Amino acid sequence: MAVLIVDDSAHSPSQTNLLTQTGLRVYSHVMFGQTVAIARNTFREAVRDRVLYNLIVFALLLIGSAIFIGELSAGQEIKIVVDLGLSAMLLFGVFIAIFVGVGLVYKETERRTLYVILSKPITREQFLVGKYLGLNLTLLVNVVVMGLGVMLALLYVRHGWDSLAFGIWPAILLIYFELLIITAVALLFSSFSSPALSALLSFFIFLIGHFSSDLKTLADTGTSLPTRWLFRGLYYALPHLSNFSAITATAHGVTPDKRAVAGALIYGVLYVAVLLSAAGLVFRRRNFK
């Protein structure tokens, strides 16, 4: 990493300012390049992992089988292809996000490659973000491939063009953002816990995330003030994953409302930022000696 030493005494204030800005630009460029390098390596590692290939093949097979199940459905082939395809995409995405996500930090510490990486001028936050982006790229490839599979299945079932072939993509975008949150959750847990426990906790968060509306109901109907505050706190602290569920509506040909999608995406980005910040805080304090 380039080390920038700015000698203020040799330059005028405007020159100093210019040099500082240039230095920051170089510094941020280097930081970004290092993070991208970690992300790229994480993606390569995931792609080399045969488990990922198996999941893709299995998901595509499942989507293919939707065509045959559709024939048993009395005219509901399109709905079943979309339901099954998008549900498979979410399910396998969640498995990848959790089981690969919890190993992101653990594998590096087990193989002791983390020490080599952190001995370089790379911050721990950079390492975490790079790992996170790498897995996100893997998930993106998965989701896009599966989405194309669902599209092809739709075209096959319809024997021609169907508007749902494009109509499924907003729901796929929401699924992807749900997976981004789950990945961040897995990364947070893996920053301080063992893979098995991290996977279990991440899966619990996935479950609770789909029951978040019940927490709000409990908060609204609680009899005592502490109870109401507790559930209200939990409601806002835990992810609202039901905001990202548009599979059933999409299967009926109903495209999610643009504002609702935009709101969910903004919520997703903010929540991921919270999780990554928390993961960074924990990981910074972790003692690897």
Next chain:
Amino acid sequence: MKTDLLLAIVLVVCLSGAVGASRWLDHHDHDSANRFAEEQLYLRGRTARRLTLAFNGVAADWYWMRSLQYVGRKIVKFEDEHDGRFELNDLSSLDLRLLASLLDVTTALDPQFIPAYEYGALILPEVSPDQAIALLNKGIAANPNSSRLYQHLGYIYWQRKDYARAGEVYAAGAKLPGAPAWMTAMAARMKAEGGSRAAAREMYQHLYESSNDKSVKEMVEHQLLRLDSLDERDAIRRVLDAFKSQNGRCVGSWREVHDELAAAEIEISRLKEEGSVRAYHMFKFDANAAPLDPSGMPYSLLSGGCDVDLDPKSNVAR
């Protein structure tokens, strides 16, 4: 190498043994499978919806296909026991006790699954009209703008001869945006002459036009043939009554009234893809001058030639 061969042999032999054991169990444990086939569902719809998280759509599809297969299996069994003859009118004899629960779970998992409500509206009235009405009311609550659900609910009330309620449902459905214009007229007709044959014809014709289901269309065709046959029998009875009042006796054979029957015109319905049309038709006769019913079987003279009925072999619904 020897170990590999030994392992491969063990694998093949054990797999063959497992397949054989499964087949034996399937064959000898048939009763236990049947014992639980009609067991009530463990999950209520609302519980199932909560447990399926974001996968409620695919779970609804699963229950939907289960509903279809449940009815399908019963039909196949019925056909095996009745020389392959099954009509939708035979549904009440199928003992479809689980169907309401299956459709309830399906629609709880996916409240916008209109085909499930429609399927229940057509099949459930033969099993339990109350459950059919409950299912459709649930569907209307979840899909308040679906005029087709109102149409099906009105049909069920009409089948129950509750013409006032049927009229109210059609009137409510007619107010929805995009509702077919005939629903307003049907609402008025239900109140004025709900039990008439003309109202029945209209009801079946609209059902035929609005359904994409082949079996529903077949059922409607059968019901319209039944109505045609009822009109034909009324016309024959008028001819037989006239003969009796002129001759002081009932007819001895169809030949005695052949000319009068040949001159009679009956108004019937003809279904076409673009809708139904009204038409007039004349009787057709067999070699013995007996008039033929809509399925092509000759009518039978009863009560010594004073009355008429369908031939026992006729395919027209009774």
